[in-house]
C-alpha cells in the first residue's frame with residue numbers, strides 16, 4: 710500500500726486513541742492534512758484515502774494547487790494556515806474556504822470585503838490565531854486581546870467566525886505542551902460561554918491546535934481540528950518550510 714494511505718491510517722488511529730484517553734468522541738476531532746511543499750498528486754492520493762480537508766501555508770503555492778485540482782473542488786475543502794500579508798488577502802479570499810491565521814482586524818476586513826466580490830462563494834470561515842507562547846517573532850494576537858478581535862470579526866459580512874488557532878512553541882515535554890494548549894482552550898471556552906447568544910458567534914466551535922508531534926496533547930486539551938503535515942506526507946525539504 711502507498712505510504713500516504715498507510716500514514717493516514719496511522720494518524721487516524723492516533724486520533725482515536727487520544728480521543729479515547731480523553732473520554733472524547735473521535736468524530737469531534739477533524740483532521741486537516743497539511744500539504745504544503747507537496748505536489749497536487751500527493752493531495753489526490755490522500756483524497757482517495759478519504760481525506761477531504763487540506764491546509765496550505767503559502768498563498769501562491771496553495772492557489773496553484775487549488776487550481777490544478779479544480780476538478781476535485783466539490784470534494785475538497787482548502788484551509789489557509791500560514792502567515793498572511795495584506796497584499797495577499799485577495800487571492801486567499803478568492804480561492805480558500807477557511808483562514809486560520811487571522812491575527813489583526815485589518816486582514817479580516819480585507820478578507821471580508823474581498824470575499825464579497827465573489828457572490829457565488831459561501832462565507833469565508835475564519836479562526837483567530839493566538840500567540841500562546843508570547844514569542845516576539847511568532848504570529849498571533851495575545852490571549853488577552855483575542856476577545857476584542859473576535860468581537861470585531863463577528864460583525865463583518867462575508868466571513869464567519871469559527872474559533873481560535875494556535876501554534877505553541879515546540880516542546881519535547883508533554884506537560885509543557887498541554888499547559889500551552891490548556892491556556893488556548895480556556896480562552897476559547899471563555900469566549901464561547903460569554904458570547905454564546907451574541908450575533909456572529911453561532912458557529913464559534915473550532916479549536917485548531919495540534920500538529921504531527923503534539924496532536925495527543927492538543928486532543929487531551931480539547932482541540933477540535935488538528936493540522937498534520939509530516940506524519941501524513943513525510944518530511945519536508947527544510948529550505949521551503
Ligand SMILES: *Cc1c(COP(=O)(O)O)cnc(C)c1O
Nearest residue numbers: 743766790920921936937938939
Ligand atoms: C506546517 C504546519 C503544520 C503541520 O506541521 P507538521 O509538524 O508537519 O505536522 C501545522 N500548522 C501550521 C500552521 C503549519 O505551518
